[in-house]
Amino acid sequence: MVVVMSPDATAEDVAHVVEKVEGVGGEAFVSKGVVRTIIGLVGDLESFHHLNLRTLKGVADVHRISDPYKLVSRQHHADRSTVWVGKEGKRVPIGPDTFTFLAGPCAVESAEQTLEAARMAQSAGATILRGGAYKPRTSPYAFQGLGVKGLEILADVSAATGLPVVTEVVDARDVPVVAEHADMLQIGTRNMANFGLLQAAGDAGKPVLLKRGMTATIEEWLMAAEYIAQRGNLDVVLCERGIRTFEPATRNTLDVSAVPVVQATSHLPIIIDPSHAAGRKDLVVPLSRAGIAVGADGVIVDVHPDPETALCDGPQALLGADLRELAQAVRRLPEAVGRAQAHDFVGRG
Secondary structure, three states, X not given: OEEEEOOOOOHHHHHHXXXXXXXXXXXXXXXXXXXXXXXXXXXXXXXXXXXXXXXXXXXXXXXXXXXXXXXOEOOOOOOOOOEEEOOOOOOEEEOOOEEEEEEEOOOOOOHHHHHHHHHHHHHOOOOEEEOOOOOOOOOOOOOOOOOHHHHHHHHHHHHHXXXXXXXXXXXXXXXXXXXXXXXXXXXXXXXXXXXXXXXXXXXXXXXXXXXXXXXXXXXXXXXXXXXXXXXXXXXXEEEEOOEOOOOOOOOOEOOOOHHHHHHHHEOOOEEEOHHHHHOOHHHHHHHHHHHHHOOOOEEEEEEOOOHHHOOOOHHHOEOHHHHHHHHHHHHHHHXXXXXXXXXXXXXXX
């Protein structure tokens, strides 16, 4: 069951609902969005019905939810959500009315490389900078990232360019330091089911970009998002980054059908990651076009000033003519599906 509070509900109103629910042996999980607060209830439904929750001050509505993911479902939240990323006055929207372009180096290698990649991304129209300070790799011998030094570089580049930063966190113990330097926390495919990390990210007070696990069903993915929402954070953006199939021609198979399926099921925004899906730069632009066509709320790609020397995922990184072609696609195609550019709304959230 879910209790939807009215936009003008006070903290005392919310606390009163929680007190009532806990008084009959239930649990209440409070999640705050941009416009209103939602309280997910766990316990005996019959006891909740006897509370007459709809009559309590500040309560707008009460819904019985059949989906296992209560807080991220559209059953109680008919309108799709917009998540705002960045600091006050410079926030960038990701949601149903806009198309958002996120780009940057897969891994932070140096201050010079990161700044150059950020300038490339910005000139192509990106409004959010992606970059990895911590890199969970299949091989323990591969480059694992610069850690805190990489976070400091990202923060400096953000200050220099004005771009908000999204970066991956791989360990719950690192959440505080990553949240200190980044505007958005990314949970990668290998950690989608790391429930302790999901809960820690939900507690951090920053928007979260949640990538789909490479073998996860859509329901499992949404249940992972529920872990974050249950900690009080509804500012979650889903990212379809390709799933593992029998086909070896690409690194993973980008599931474009996941975009409309998720949008019909959940109110959370969803973007695509064609770089990590394909693992090949020649497929990034075509897959981006496909994602825009099916209604994705944004695209996140790798760019690098010198892909041949990249310490991580060089074969999929864009520059030069490839980046210009992508810039043209993300500038022109969203309008065809009724989307405005995110940069037109920067700072309004």
